[in-house]
Amino acid sequence: MAEPELVDVDVVVVGLGVGGEEVAGRLAEAGLSVVGVERDLVGGECPYWGCIPSKMMIRAANALAEARRVDGLAGSAQVRADWAPVAKRIREEATDTWNDRAAVDRFTGKGGRFLRGSGRLDGPGRVRVGDQVFQARHGIVLGTGTRPSIAPIDGLADTPYWTNHQAIEVAELPASLLVLGGGAIGVELAQVFARFGVRVTVLEASGRILALEEPESSEVAAAALRADGVQIATDVKAERIDHDGDTFTVHAGDRSFAADQLLVVTGRRAHLDELGLDTVGIDAGQRYLPVDDRMHVTDGIWAVGDVTGEGAFTHIAMYQASIVVADVLDRVRRAGAGPDASGTASVVGGAMGAASAVGGSMGAAGPSGAAGTVPRADYRALPRVTFTDPEVGAVGLTERQARERGINVQVGFTELSSSTRGWIHKSEPGGFIKVIADADQGVLIGATSVGPAGGEVLSALVVAVHAAVPVSQLRHMIYAYPTFHRAIQSALDDLS
Ligand SMILES: Cc1cc2nc3c(=O)[nH]c(=O)nc-3n(C[C@H](O)[C@H](O)[C@H](O)COP(=O)(O)OP(=O)(O)OC[C@H]3O[C@@H](n4cnc5c(N)ncnc54)[C@H](O)[C@@H]3O)c2cc1C
Numbered sequence: 001m002a003e004p005e006l007v008d009v010d011v012v013v014v015g016l017g018v019g020g021e022e023v024a025g026r027l028a029e030a031g032l033s034v035v036g037v038e039r040d041l042v043g044g045e046c047p048y049w050g051c052i053p054s055k056m057m058i059r060a061a062n063a064l065a066e067a068r069r070v071d072g073l074a075g076s077a078q079v080r081a082d083w084a085p086v087a088k089r090i091r092e093e094a095t096d097t098w099n100d101r102a103a104v105d106r107f108t109g110k111g112g113r114f115l116r117g118s119g120r121l122d123g124p125g126r127v128r129v130g131d132q133v134f135q136a137r138h139g140i141v142l143g144t145g146t147r148p149s150i151a152p153i154d155g156l157a158d159t160p161y162w163t164n165h166q167a168i169e170v171a172e173l174p175a176s177l178l179v180l181g182g183g184a185i186g187v188e189l190a191q192v193f194a195r196f197g198v199r200v201t202v203l204e205a206s207g208r209i210l211a212l213e214e215p216e217s218s219e220v221a222a223a224a225l226r227a228d229g230v231q232i233a234t235d236v237k238a239e240r241i242d243h244d245g246d247t248f249t250v251h252a253g254d255r256s257f258a259a260d261q262l263l264v265v266t267g268r269r270a271h272l273d274e275l276g277l278d279t280v281g282i283d284a285g286q287r288y289l290p291v292d293d294r295m296h297v298t299d300g301i302w303a304v305g306d307v308t309g310e311g312a313f314t315h316i317a318m319y320q321a322s323i324v325v326a327d328v329l330d331r332v333r334r335a336g337a338g339p340d341a342s343g344t345a346s347v348v349g350g351a352m353g354a355a356s357a358v359g360g361s362m363g364a365a366g367p368s369g370a371a372g373t374v375p376r377a378d379y380r381a382l383p384r385v386t387f388t389d390p391e392v393g394a395v396g397l398t399e400r401q402a403r404e405r406g407i408n409v410q411v412g413f414t415e416l417s418s419s420t421r422g423w424i425h426k427s428e429p430g431g432f433i434k435v436i437a438d439a440d441q442g443v444l445i446g447a448t449s450v451g452p453a454g455g456e457v458l459s460a461l462v463v464a465v466h467a468a469v470p471v472s473q474l475r476h477m478i479y480a481y482p483t484f485h486r487a488i489q490s491a492l493d494d495l496s
Helices: 018-029 045-049 051-068 084-094 101-109 164-169 184-195 215-227 314-334 399-404 420-425 454-466 471-475 487-493
Strands: 006-014 034-038 113-116 119-121 126-129 132-142 176-180 199-203 231-233 240-243 248-252 255-259 261-264 296-298 301-303 383-386 391-396 409-415 432-438 443-451
Touching (some): 006 018, 006 126, 018 034, 018 314, 034 126, 045 164, 051 084, 051 184, 101 113, 132 314, 164 184, 164 261, 176 248, 176 255, 184 199, 184 215, 215 391, 248 261, 301 314, 391 454, 399 409, 399 432, 409 487, 432 454, 432 487, 443 454, 443 471, 443 487, 454 487, 471 487
Parallel strands (some): 006 034, 034 113, 176 199, 176 261, 199 231
Antiparallel strands (some): 119 126, 126 132, 240 248, 248 255, 296 301, 391 443, 432 443
16 A cells, blocks of 8 residues: 655644644644644534533523522522523534534634544654644644543443433433532532432542542532432442443442433543554553643643643643643744744634634733743642532642641631621522641642632632732732622631
């Protein structure tokens, strides 16, 4: 068989999820010849099966919950839940019925060349897609994301279980649902479905849901889910799963759990074995692709987003994408090559949904115009929000992580219900603010904000951790009254 002709381009981006789409689009806008390769939908997980449709579901479920709170606060209300408008909104507004034509047009409109297919490395500087091989002059960017990590539980593979894809695409809800995995995605979806009348049971292998967050967060989230009728079973190590055509049964020791449907959300993993990494001397047996602080995997290869293992969040993918764009343009500039390497091309985005880019602004790591000033990744102030009601927002280290690092830790804590706004709001279970300080440095190194607007209140704490604002200054700021964020001051006062 004749060797395929090599097509010379500047950059090849493999995987056009949040991270890859951002990199490919901005490099194309800057005038580079960019080939973007995507085997499924341009935009990736977030707009079609992740953040955006799941938050539409949460918005709808929260509307129901808020209406149910009218009783006792403002009279009485009768609420009849109906999934049809939620499914319709996801289909029509968020995903264009899982069609990426708008996203493809957006990329090609910036001058990029789009290729539908699976890309794999084919030796240094080369990417193969089907029978085409591209030689990348300036580099290759891998933004191939993750897929659900399905544990090899006896019987599971033979059942019609759901991943997040089927859960997001569902048009008619089952009467009952087992959610295997009590992490952020599991508990968000569990609460949504329960609020629409599904009998939901969360099965969690460890001793608490949201096991990566503060124990107090797990307690509040568990109480909130239970109040919505969700059953939570912890320390469940699923050993066998049966499906008899109607019912799923999960067996764990002497316990078993049955429901009409099973949602498996037990984590995500990168699939590195498909990428031809061995052709460039990279070990494909790793869990993720390790990168340095400019997202280099090795010379001429960058990685961006979930595949790097630095945090499976859209905001991480966008943050890293800005660094990659700056670094590639810096390399082009230093190589003396032609296109507009100013790196100031504007970012399209802001509005959400498949018809528009997921992104927003470039953030702190926006591309720099000057050589040698490419920003470096810094994850100290990585924020994360679980969009349950109440929301669980957190930044930086938990108390346990800080202690494990041998830091001289101080902890401050306040219940939201003891703040004026929390008391007025009267929602149970309320929430709290917890701050973790490095006593030697006098700065916050982590914080958690749980409450009706926990994710929004978090922003002040992210600034504090990111900019290492001295605790003494934070204590003497003026906090508006009566806001939820004013509870931060009480937590700071409690530092001991
Ligand atoms: C239910 C759910 C809810 C979520 N909610 C949030 C949230 O509220 N906030 C948040 O920040 N994050 C959230 N996330 C996480 C977020 O979706 C991811 O962090 C984000 O999508 C990562 O983007 P990415 O570009 O790294 O990868 P992905 O979005 O996974 O995109 C990778 C792309 O690469 C393609 N690909 C893979 N291999 C190849 C190949 N060899 N050739 C060609 N194409 C390839 C895939 O088809 C895919 O389109 C959620 C995720 C889920 C599942």
